[in-house]
Amino acid sequence: MTGLSEYTLRYYERLGLIDDVQRDASGHRRYSNKDVEWLIFLATFREMGMSIQEMLKFAGMKRSGLHAAPDRKAFLEAYRAKLSDEVRDRANVIELIDWKLHILDQKIASGSPEPLEDTFQYLIQWRESHRHR
Amino acid sequence: MTGLSEYTLRYYERLGLIDDVQRDASGHRRYSNKDVEWLIFLATFREMGMSIQEMLKFAGMKRSGLHAAPDRKAFLEAYRAKLSDEVRDRANVIELIDWKLHILDQKIASGSPEPLEDTFQYLIQWRESHRHR
DNA sequence: ATAGCACTTAGTGTGCACTCTAAGTCAAGG
DNA sequence: CCTTGACTTAGAGTGCACACTAAGTGCTAT
Numbered sequence: 001m002t003g004l005s006e007y008t009l010r011y012y013e014r015l016g017l018i019d020d021v022q023r024d025a026s027g028h029r030r031y032s033n034k035d036v037e038w039l040i041f042l043a044t045f046r047e048m049g050m051s052i053q054e055m056l057k058f059a060g061m062k063r064s065g066l067h068a069a070p071d072r073k074a075f076l077e078a079y080r081a082k083l084s085d086e087v088r089d090r091a092n093v094i095e096l097i098d099w100k101l102h103i104l105d106q107k108i109a110s111g112s113p114e115p116l117e118d119t120f121q122y123l124i125q126w127r128e129s130h131r132h133r
Numbered sequence: 134m135t136g137l138s139e140y141t142l143r144y145y146e147r148l149g150l151i152d153d154v155q156r157d158a159s160g161h162r163r164y165s166n167k168d169v170e171w172l173i174f175l176a177t178f179r180e181m182g183m184s185i186q187e188m189l190k191f192a193g194m195k196r197s198g199l200h201a202a203p204d205r206k207a208f209l210e211a212y213r214a215k216l217s218d219e220v221r222d223r224a225n226v227i228e229l230i231d232w233k234l235h236i237l238d239q240k241i242a243s244g245s246p247e248p249l250e251d252t253f254q255y256l257i258q259w260r261e262s263h264r265h266r
Numbered sequence: 267a268t269a270g271c272a273c274t275t276a277g278t279g280t281g282c283a284c285t286c287t288a289a290g291t292c293a294a295g296g
Numbered sequence: 297c298c299t300t301g302a303c304t305t306a307g308a309g310t311g312c313a314c315a316c317t318a319a320g321t322g323c324t325a326t
Contacts, residue, residue: 072237141283159303
């Protein structure tokens, strides 16, 4: 349901990313809907490149209950902003790839491996104009 | 200029990601504009999560010259598609975060840590509707 | 009763991408 | 001449996030 392997589930539990997993009569883990919900969050964040350190912070806030809700909001908002940045970065790189594809087409058309434009200048300016962090 | 550390520059050279770096009289590397251009590509791809294995493939095609141009185009187009997918995934997760922020606001307003909605069902459906790969 | 299988634990191994160290070379400045 | 400092090399170390192993337990079916 979460996409996480059995190893990863136990690993996350060891690290403290998930608490109080119930056990059945023979000691096997029985994940509740709440557990699955939380694990889907973890898996989703992880797929988006969040480090385990970061997830531990969030897990800590969750553990602190409602009084940490403003912290949780701030955390989610910061992460939302990070994802927005990543969307923008990817859009910029797509732009770069389209330019590179255009250059490649030119090379194929001319049959010459030499670039017909000042690609260095273009690239430096692309970097400059999309500079951040 | 590339944002890569000295260690990483030499590491990439060892791996064969960059060839024929010129040396000055005392044996120190002197990177050409072409080198910098290529390294900016590598750094950009790396920042976008491309593995070194993948980059090596692309480096191999570059080495093969113009006759591999169609391969290079295909590679770039596939990578462009991957970035588009990532943009879409991030947009979906932003949607999820906004929902989570909404839930948090509800909890803060009600003063109760218990969710007022069936969050499990929402989450499962979110997963289902944005399923891929 | 025994085989088979899914689980349990603690601990170890793996792959990736750096990141650094040790030992050495070279050129410039005082 | 000697120090300083930026480079050179091959190789070792680091941190992350799992992925797996070994040894054992418990349930089920034959």
